[in-house]
Amino acid sequence: MNDAQDVQVQYRDDQNLNARIALHARFSTNPYGWQRWVFDILERAGLPDHAQVLELGCGPGDLWESNRARIPAGWSLTLTDASDGMIEAAQQKLRELPMAPTFRTVDAQSIPFADRAFDALIANHMLYHVPDRQQALGEVRRVLKPGGTLFATTVGEEHMKELWNLVEPFVPDIHDRTQGVSRAFMLQNGGEQLARVFSNVARYDYEDGLEVTEVQPVVAYLRSSTTLMHCTLEPSQWATIRRTVAAHIETKGTFHITKASGIFVAS
Ligand SMILES: C[S@@+](CC[C@H](N)C(=O)[O-])C[C@H]1O[C@@H](n2cnc3c(N)ncnc32)[C@H](O)[C@@H]1O
Numbered sequence: 001m002n003d004a005q006d007v008q009v010q011y012r013d014d015q016n017l018n019a020r021i022a023l024h025a026r027f028s029t030n031p032y033g034w035q036r037w038v039f040d041i042l043e044r045a046g047l048p049d050h051a052q053v054l055e056l057g058c059g060p061g062d063l064w065e066s067n068r069a070r071i072p073a074g075w076s077l078t079l080t081d082a083s084d085g086m087i088e089a090a091q092q093k094l095r096e097l098p099m100a101p102t103f104r105t106v107d108a109q110s111i112p113f114a115d116r117a118f119d120a121l122i123a124n125h126m127l128y129h130v131p132d133r134q135q136a137l138g139e140v141r142r143v144l145k146p147g148g149t150l151f152a153t154t155v156g157e158e159h160m161k162e163l164w165n166l167v168e169p170f171v172p173d174i175h176d177r178t179q180g181v182s183r184a185f186m187l188q189n190g191g192e193q194l195a196r197v198f199s200n201v202a203r204y205d206y207e208d209g210l211e212v213t214e215v216q217p218v219v220a221y222l223r224s225s226t227t228l229m230h231c232t233l234e235p236s237q238w239a240t241i242r243r244t245v246a247a248h249i250e251t252k253g254t255f256h257i258t259k260a261s262g263i264f265v266a267s
Contacts, residue, residue: 004131006227006228006230007082007129007228008082008083009227010225010227010228011059011081011082011083011085011086012083012085013083013085013086013088013089014059014060014085014086014089015224016224016225016227017059017060017086017224018060019217019220019221019223019224020221020224020225021062022217022220023210023212023217023218023220023221024210024259026217027210027211027212027213027217028208028209028210028259029208029209029210029211030206030207030208030209033066034206034208034261035062035063035065035066035067036066036067037206038063038124038151038153038263039063039066039067039070041151041204041263041265042120042122042151043070045120045149045151045265047075047119047120047149048119049072049074050074050075050076051072051074051075051076051119051120052075052076052078052117052118052119052120052145053075053076053077053078053118053119053120053121053122054078054080054111054113054117054118054120054121054122054143055077055078055079055080055121055122055123055124056080056081056106056108056111056121056122056123056126056136056140057080057081057082057108057123057124057125057126057127057129058079058080058081058086058087058090058122058124059081059086059089059090059124059126060086060089060090060093061079061089061090061091061093061094062093063122063124064077064079064094064097064101065093065094068094068097071097071099073098073099075099076099076102077097077099077101077102078101078102078104078113078118079094079101079102079103079104080103080104080105080106081105081106082105082106082107082108083105084105087103087104087105090103091103108123108126108127108130108136108139108140109130109131109132109135109136109139110135110139111139111140111142111143113143114143115142115143116142116143116144116145116146116148117143117145118143118144118145118148119144119145119148119149120144120148120149120150120151121140121143121144121148121149121150121151122150122151122152123140123150123151123152123153124151124152124153125153125154125155127152127154127184127185127190128154128181128182128183128184128185128186129181130185133184133185133193134193134196137193137194137196137197138197140197141197141198147267148267149265149266149267150194150198150264150265150266150267151263151264151265152185152190152194152263152264152266153261153262153263153264154182154185154186154187154190154261154262154263154264155182155186155187155260155261156186156187156188156205156260156261156262157179157186157187157188157260158258158260159182159258159259159260159261160178160257160258160259161175161257161258162255162256162257162258163218163221163222163257164178166218166222166241166244166245167222167229167231167233167241169240170231170233170234170237170240171229171231171233174229174231177229177230177231178225178229181228181229187203187205187260187261187262190203190264191203191264194264194266197266198266198267199267200266200267201264201265201266202264202265202266203262203263203264203265204262204263204265205260205261205262206261206262206263208259208261209256209257209258209259210255210256210257210259211254211255211256212245212249212254212255212256212257213249213253213254213255214249215242215245215246215249218241218245218255219238219241219242219245222241
């Protein structure tokens with residue numbers, strides 16, 4: 001369900017991820033903003049003024065784009081992802097960032113940097129994709145300085161459940177499939193995994209939901225995830241999904257989707 005080839009196809013470039021980010025950006029109920037909240041947590045950790053910061057699985061670099069005015073001038077950023085396409089997208093997006101990050105294609109299971117090189121390591125919504133997570137966490141520990149901090153965001157069991165309920169009539173095990181992608185490292189089980197490697201692990205949850213008032217962004221989100229879920233829907237099934245969402249919006253004013261996301265801070 002989460003094999004390396006599917007993950008590669010899914011993240012060949014930033015298109016699929018952008019369709020999902022667009023739904024969150026337009027219809028989230030918490031006006032504070034996810035990336036801003038994640039950056040608050042980084043700030044609260046009291047990193048040094050000249051922190052060496054490594055991000056694994058940076059995707060198109062939205063954490064830095066959303067917080068560009070807040071990044072301390074002395075930080076040195078190394079942004080990495082297993083996908084060349086993601087690195088190109090991040091480079092493009094962040095080319096005017098004053099501290100000129102270093103970009104590099106890196107698999108989290110084999111981090112090509114020296115021991116004790118970084119004060120902070122960020123792994124947002126990516127550890128569940130890594131086939132050998134114990135190996136990756138060992139690498140994380142190796143490249144962190146003593147007292148360094150790992151920040152790792154992920155989702156919880158209930159995340160986006162109403163969205164996948166739309167597909168369930170056609171793919172009865174869809175909830176197993178969606179959980180198959182993220183189950184390996186969720187809010188419910190990530191803490192235990194980190195506690196095997198770090199002595200202090202704290203979890204913080206972000207309160208949010210989606211109230212969607214248009215059909216198309218819901219369909220675009222679902223379409224963006226079909227390779228990872230191994231499912232192909234017929235045109236008539238897509239039409240049924242469209243009608244169901246439209247009927248919700250018509251009668252209730254919105255199509256509600258539960259969100260469950262949070263961050264682990266481990267040192
Ligand atoms: C859900 S996206 C998250 C992107 C970004 N961190 C964010 O929160 O918006 C997952 C990212 O992890 C990357 N990824 C998947 N497996 C990886 C691995 N083994 N090592 C490094 N990156 C990986 C993917 O290419 C993709 O860009």
